[in-house]
Amino acid sequence: MIHYRKIKRFLDLSFSIILLVVASPCMLGASIAIRLGSRGPVLFKQERPGKDGVIFTIYKFRTMRLETEKNGRPLSDMERMTRVGTILRKLSVDELPQLFNILKGDMSFIGPRPLMVQYLDRYTPQQMRRHEVTPGISGWAQINGRNQVEWETRFKYDVWYVEHISFWLDLRIFFKTLAIVLIRSGVNQSKNQTMEEFGVVKNRTFRA
Numbered sequence: 001m002i003h004y005r006k007i008k009r010f011l012d013l014s015f016s017i018i019l020l021v022v023a024s025p026c027m028l029g030a031s032i033a034i035r036l037g038s039r040g041p042v043l044f045k046q047e048r049p050g051k052d053g054v055i056f057t058i059y060k061f062r063t064m065r066l067e068t069e070k071n072g073r074p075l076s077d078m079e080r081m082t083r084v085g086t087i088l089r090k091l092s093v094d095e096l097p098q099l100f101n102i103l104k105g106d107m108s109f110i111g112p113r114p115l116m117v118q119y120l121d122r123y124t125p126q127q128m129r130r131h132e133v134t135p136g137i138s139g140w141a142q143i144n145g146r147n148q149v150e151w152e153t154r155f156k157y158d159v160w161y162v163e164h165i166s167f168w169l170d171l172r173i174f175f176k177t178l179a180i181v182l183i184r185s186g187v188n189q190s191k192n193q194t195m196e197e198f199g200v201v202k203n204r205t206f207r208a
Contacts, residue, residue, distance in 0.1 A: 048114035059097035111136025130158035
């Protein structure tokens with residue numbers, strides 16, 4: 001497994017360079033559409049925990065409006081979603097800037113998705129094992145339900161991946177991810193939000 005992880009980094013580096021070249025026209029088109037479609041920056045940047053919980057900045061194309069409320073009422077994620085953003089998410093084009101994260105070594109193509117920094121103190125010791133490997137654009141949890149799977153189940157999938165990481169498993173996840181993107185399966189958990197916050201029960205945030 002240790003030997004494969006070294007090869008995995010080489011593969012990530014090689015394919016991220018190739019895909020950045022190939023996807024550059026698409027990324028340019030998306031950047032222009034975002035800029036023309038709504039006010040705000042092209043890229044969405046946010047701190048996320050990576051391998052061993054080390055914090056890094058993740059890049060995505062911005063898919064939401066900057067406004068968070070209207071007439072004093074908080075707006076849901078889906079209400080903030082722009083028309084361009086909806087298309088980018090359906091096609092998973094919003095994830096393309098993460099190729100730069102892979103190039104830098106913050107992320108891999110395959111691995112547990114990097115989640116919010118504030119979740120770190122909410123994990124159980126077993127769930128925290130998801131940070132033993134480099135986070136990825138897609139992972140075992142994503143091909144087994146994506147945003148439609150409950151948090152506890154997603155974490156079980158993440159830990160299972162950590163325990164079984166291999167070239168053939170990554171290859172399986174890669175091709176299954178392509179199929180999911182093509183049929184646009186499981187992008188949103190519901191019509192009101194992309195994914196409920198981990199640790200929130202009955203509108204209250206869990207505190208360990």
